[in-house]
Amino acid sequence: MALIRIQGVEVRYNSVKALDDISMDVDEGEIVAVLGPNGSGKTTLLKTIDGILKPVKGSVYIDSKNVLQMGRKEAAKLVSFVPQHINMVQGVKVIDFVVTGRKPHIDFAPTTRDIELVLKYLRYVDAEHLADRDIMELSGGEFQRILIARALVAEPRIILLDEPTANLDIKYQIAILNLIAKLSKEKKLTVVMSLHDLTQAYRYAEKAIFLNNGRVHAMGKIEEVMNEEVIEIVYGVKAKVMPNLRAVIPIT
Amino acid sequence: MNRIARLFKLRKLFLTVILLLLLLLIPLSISIGVYRATLLDAFKLMLGDNSIPVEVRAALLLRLRRVLASIAMGIVLGVTGTCMQAVLRNPMASPFTLGISQAAALGVAIALILGIAGSVQYRVTLISNPYILPIFAFIFSLLQVSLILVLAYRAMLSERALILAAIAMSFLYQAILSLVQYLALNELQIAMVVFWTFGDVGRVDWTALKMIAIVAGVLAIYYMIRSLDLDLISLGDDIAYSSGVNPKRLRLEATLVSAFGVSMVTAFAGVIAFLCLVAPHIARLVVGSSHRYLVPASMLVGAALLLVADDIGRTVVSPIILPVGIVLSFIGAPLLLYLLLRGGG
Ligand SMILES: Nc1ncnc2c1ncn2[C@@H]1O[C@H](COP(=O)(O)OP(=O)(O)O)[C@@H](O)[C@H]1O
Ligand SMILES: [Mg+2]
Numbered sequence: 342m343a344l345i346r347i348q349g350v351e352v353r354y355n356s357v358k359a360l361d362d363i364s365m366d367v368d369e370g371e372i373v374a375v376l377g378p379n380g381s382g383k384t385t386l387l388k389t390i391d392g393i394l395k396p397v398k399g400s401v402y403i404d405s406k407n408v409l410q411m412g413r414k415e416a417a418k419l420v421s422f423v424p425q426h427i428n429m430v431q432g433v434k435v436i437d438f439v440v441t442g443r444k445p446h447i448d449f450a451p452t453t454r455d456i457e458l459v460l461k462y463l464r465y466v467d468a469e470h471l472a473d474r475d476i477m478e479l480s481g482g483e484f485q486r487i488l489i490a491r492a493l494v495a496e497p498r499i500i501l502l503d504e505p506t507a508n509l510d511i512k513y514q515i516a517i518l519n520l521i522a523k524l525s526k527e528k529k530l531t532v533v534m535s536l537h538d539l540t541q542a543y544r545y546a547e548k549a550i551f552l553n554n555g556r557v558h559a560m561g562k563i564e565e566v567m568n569e570e571v572i573e574i575v576y577g578v579k580a581k582v583m584p585n586l587r588a589v590i591p592i593t
Numbered sequence: 594m595n596r597i598a599r600l601f602k603l604r605k606l607f608l609t610v611i612l613l614l615l616l617l618l619i620p621l622s623i624s625i626g627v628y629r630a631t632l633l634d635a636f637k638l639m640l641g642d643n644s645i646p647v648e649v650r651a652a653l654l655l656r657l658r659r660v661l662a663s664i665a666m667g668i669v670l671g672v673t674g675t676c677m678q679a680v681l682r683n684p685m686a687s688p689f690t691l692g693i694s695q696a697a698a699l700g701v702a703i704a705l706i707l708g709i710a711g712s713v714q715y716r717v718t719l720i721s722n723p724y725i726l727p728i729f730a731f732i733f734s735l736l737q738v739s740l741i742l743v744l745a746y747r748a749m750l751s752e753r754a755l756i757l758a759a760i761a762m763s764f765l766y767q768a769i770l771s772l773v774q775y776l777a778l779n780e781l782q783i784a785m786v787v788f789w790t791f792g793d794v795g796r797v798d799w800t801a802l803k804m805i806a807i808v809a810g811v812l813a814i815y816y817m818i819r820s821l822d823l824d825l826i827s828l829g830d831d832i833a834y835s836s837g838v839n840p841k842r843l844r845l846e847a848t849l850v851s852a853f854g855v856s857m858v859t860a861f862a863g864v865i866a867f868l869c870l871v872a873p874h875i876a877r878l879v880v881g882s883s884h885r886y887l888v889p890a891s892m893l894v895g896a897a898l899l900l901v902a903d904d905i906g907r908t909v910v911s912p913i914i915l916p917v918g919i920v921l922s923f924i925g926a927p928l929l930l931y932l933l934l935r936g937g938g
Pocket of ligand 2: 385
């Protein structure tokens with residue numbers, strides 16, 4: 342069975358239906374892009390996969406187990422969620438922040454091994470030199486790398502990223518996406534991420550799901566679903582898809 | 594990495610320094626007062642040396658009780674402030690600024706009025722049943738706690754709005770107290786109730802001290818165990834839940850524990866203004882915001898600050914002893930104003 346199986350999921354915020362009848366399979370090691378305009382349900386889908394939001398209908402299975410029925414600790418060991426925003430507190434050092442990601446493995450207090458792992462993953466995202474920096478004093482790109490390191494220290498099998506390239510300049514966007522690609526390849530990590538940039542989705546994802554008003558409009562191999570018709574219906578924008586360049590350009 | 598090892602060492606060093614300062618403050622605080630004792634006398638008393646004269650010994654023992662009470666209550670107030678700031682993600686939060694202390698004080702006043710009916714022998718009531726006052730304080734503080742949680746998470750009040758709403762509630766509690774005083778009480782009772790709205794550590798007797806010390810110990814252990822969870826909840830509910838910490842449960846649990854600790858302090862010493870807001874901020878400046886260090890630091894800073902404030906209260910217009918609550922208001926009020934103006938960032 343697929344590592345992540347989403348089956349007929351419906352999620353509501355009180356009376357607002359945010360996801361409607363979503364089904365999707367993700368295999369181990371795959372990179373999946375969640376696409377769609379603002380408010381289409383991308384963040385909601387990621388949170389539902391992690392069990393943060395509870396569907397009113399349908400279920401999410403991780404490694405054949407219902408995510409809501411496994412303990413939170415067990416779920417946290419399998420899945421790491423990288424949110425778009427966190428509440429920033431002054432006086433929190435990068436090392437303090439990243440070590441919170443070890444929580445599912447820590448009983449009382451972080452051990453030396455936990456700290457060593459934190460440093461290892463900081464090195465992995467090329468941010469070891471930032472370890473004793475205050476998290477309020479980082480650039481956007483640095484902070485995004487720290488967020489990813491925090492997700493990695495739990496040594497999960499799945500990482501969910503909510504718009505990891507938002508607010509970054511092009512250089513950092515590419516750096517982050519390359520990092521994610523490297524993770525998927527080297528660590529066989531399964532990646533589900535929401536993205537705004539279709540070209541980036543085209544280049545980095547193997548699979549895509551297009552959401553529109555909480556429903557799946559198209560889903561499948563990136564080469565198959567990334568077409569002009571889908572983009573026009575989902576985003577209401579005419580675009581040119583260039584398979585030879587793996588790029589999508591909006592035409593106005 | 595060396596720099597990280599150094600960072601952790603430095604934090605531990607800071608903690609040790611505050612601890613040493615606190616330990617130094619104990620004999621110093623015992624020695625100062627109307628009757629001037631020497632530091633040596635204070636040390637002798639602490640070591641149980643019987644060579645000091647009996648009447649001096651009695652006076653110093655009273656001071657020792659006062660000092661220990663300050664430390665125990667400072668621990669409780671410092672750590673509950675830190676806890677409330679984390680679980681509400683609000684740097685202006687604390688049992689005092691959230692009106693929990695004031696609600697507890699109203700509970701105490703009502704217990705006193707109901708329990709003693711025309712007598713002012715409250716110490717007799719206290720000794721016959723020392724649990725009544727904290728129980729009343731706790732029940733009333735729970736009303737305020739539920740209100741705060743509803744305002745913050747159902748009505749989604751912003752940080753500042755929540756503090757202002759809580760201050761409004763404090764005024765309401767004051768108003769109820771005033772009404773009761775105006776309608777129902779005689780002068781002696783009024784004096785006693787007013788007394789309770791200014792925190793004073795001198796009121797804590799040995800029984801109360803034992804109870805507060807136990808509570809301080811329990812809270813210290815509880816918050817140390819929860820320190821990583823407090824780190825997580827201060828980052829956000831989603832991220833906490835994703836890492837295996839249930840934020841709603843933690844918020845409720847930690848707030849209840851805080852309310853319990855503060856009720857205990859308020860029941861025996863009255864409302865001690867601002868300490869629970871100030872201590873966490875000073876501790877944060879010293880060791881940063883990682884709760885593994887912030888929790889012990891805010892306990893130590895709370896204890897040291899309350900001790901110093903009480904020493905000031907005992908000496909500044911000696912021989913009159915000012916309640917420590919009044920002394921602390923002079924330090925705390927400007928700080929709250931500063932935080933409100935800065936927008937709590
Ligand atoms: N906490 C919330 N309360 C109520 N409605 C929400 C909440 N979060 C999201 N929504 C609604 O759910 C829908 C999907 O939102 P979201 O998943 O955040 O979309 P996206 O991430 O694609 O921008 C939107 O219509 C949004 O307004
Ligand atoms: Mg979103």
